[in-house]
Amino acid sequence: MFKLFRKSHAPGPTANPQQWQAASLRRRMVSMLYETLMILGVLGITFMVPHLFIGVYLKTTLPGWVLLLHVYLVLGAYFIWLWRHGGQSLSMRTWRVRLVRIGDNGTPTLKQCLLRYTLSWPSVLLYGVGLIWAYFDRDGQFLHDRLSGTRLVYFEAGART
Secondary structure, eight states, X not given: OOGGGOOOOSOOTTXXXXXXXXXXXXXXXXXXXXXXXXXXXXXXXXIIHHHHHHHHHSOOOOOHHHHHHHHHHHHHHHHHXXXXXXXXXXXXXXTTEEEEETTTOOOOOHHHHHHHHXXXXXXXXXXXXXXXXXXXXXXXXXXXXXHHTEEEEEOOTTSOO
């Protein structure tokens, strides 16, 4: 049907998941910075537009906790969908980074994606403690990756994903 809805759970024949290496901290951080620009567009459409409508036409504002819950759910749907269907968001694809399960480098389970997403919030918002963790982790992984059983790997430009 549409390319957006095509499942791509398995790597292509030229990609050897056992040879993928851990993505460097620099590559992961730049990918996160680029991802910030991507989610501004996502939130512009899925968050701002509905709340502008509510404010202008209904002359009200929803409570703060509802707004935060809305952001959490929208971003959760965005990231979890992309991680489950190919292991990459647009910025991860650009920087050749992929989210995989620890052990067999397969697509993370729904439970792992939910856990990773939920744990990434305090990991980033508490002064980046989960990101700083990577400097002390034996494998250089973020705290939310370590706790969810996932890791970010780098693949060469010629490898199909």
